[in-house]
Amino acid sequence: MLGAIIGDIVGSRFEFGEAPKKDFTLFTDDCGYTDDTICTVAIADAILHERSYQESLRDWCHRYPRPMGGYGGRFQDWLESDDPHPYGSYGNGSAMRVSPVGWLFQDYHDVMNEAKASAACTHNSEEGITGAQCVATVIYWLRTCRINRDEVESAVQRNFHYSLPTIEEVMKIGRTGHFDATCSETVPMAVRCFLESENFEDAVRKAVLADGDTDTKGAITGSIAEAYFDIPDNITEKALSYLPKDMLEIIDEFIDTIGKE
Numbered sequence: 001m002l003g004a005i006i007g008d009i010v011g012s013r014f015e016f017g018e019a020p021k022k023d024f025t026l027f028t029d030d031c032g033y034t035d036d037t038i039c040t041v042a043i044a045d046a047i048l049h050e051r052s053y054q055e056s057l058r059d060w061c062h063r064y065p066r067p068m069g070g071y072g073g074r075f076q077d078w079l080e081s082d083d084p085h086p087y088g089s090y091g092n093g094s095a096m097r098v099s100p101v102g103w104l105f106q107d108y109h110d111v112m113n114e115a116k117a118s119a120a121c122t123h124n125s126e127e128g129i130t131g132a133q134c135v136a137t138v139i140y141w142l143r144t145c146r147i148n149r150d151e152v153e154s155a156v157q158r159n160f161h162y163s164l165p166t167i168e169e170v171m172k173i174g175r176t177g178h179f180d181a182t183c184s185e186t187v188p189m190a191v192r193c194f195l196e197s198e199n200f201e202d203a204v205r206k207a208v209l210a211d212g213d214t215d216t217k218g219a220i221t222g223s224i225a226e227a228y229f230d231i232p233d234n235i236t237e238k239a240l241s242y243l244p245k246d247m248l249e250i251i252d253e254f255i256d257t258i259g260k261e
């Protein structure tokens with residue numbers, strides 16, 4: 001969850017801004033949390049307090065109606081509707097918000113079912129659900145050491161039918177100005193960025209350097225990298241300094257629950 005938030009904040013200034021350059025500064029005054037952080041906090045809150053995913057997502061997004069970068073158009077319509085229904089999205093939003101599921105459930109089937117439920121209130125498409133299930137499951141596998149890093153690529157291929165692009169392909173896609181907005185594009189790219197990384201910071205840097213949907217690719221990659229690498233304290237502290245009090249309270253509760261600190 002922290003990994004997602006850090007990746008989101010680091011990537012935030014490049015989503016609609018200039019392309020990131022090698023050795024870019026991780027945190028500047030132009031960074032901020034975006035919808036990825038808000039929705040991730042909402043999913044954690046739903047699980048920690050037994051709220052429905054839909055109710056928690058709408059509550060948190062209504063509390064923060066105009067985040068940096070805004071919300072996607074159809075998600076915004078869903079937020080504003082008095083009678084919201086899932087709209088078959090296959091966008092990467094289901095994958096960027098799911099990381100708490102990979103930490104707060106202790107059984108593979110629960111992780112799969114809850115990832116699906118967290119997606120389905122908006123992303124009730126096979127692609128949207130698969131993206132969420134893949135990210136939550138990789139987090140669960142890595143944090144419980146059910147598989148090691150060398151096995152991730154084949155496990156992702158076998159279980160979720162994603163074939164991963166090479167890191168060179170990941171970097172090239174962004175340079176064309178292409179904006180990766182779907183689960184089937186962003187999730188395999190994020191997994192590859194993690195697999196090629198030397199540490200947590202390197203994973204997030206690779207994801208953001210790949211350009212395109214920088215905050216969401218940073219969030220998904222960061223959420224996976226957190227399950228394998230330690231996050232340096234100074235990076236966590238800096239990221240948390242961008243967040244309001246009510247989000248910090250959920251994060252504290254999440255950390256207490258998973259017993260990390």
Ligand SMILES: [Mg+2]
Nearest residue numbers: 034035036215
């Ligand atoms: Mg965003």
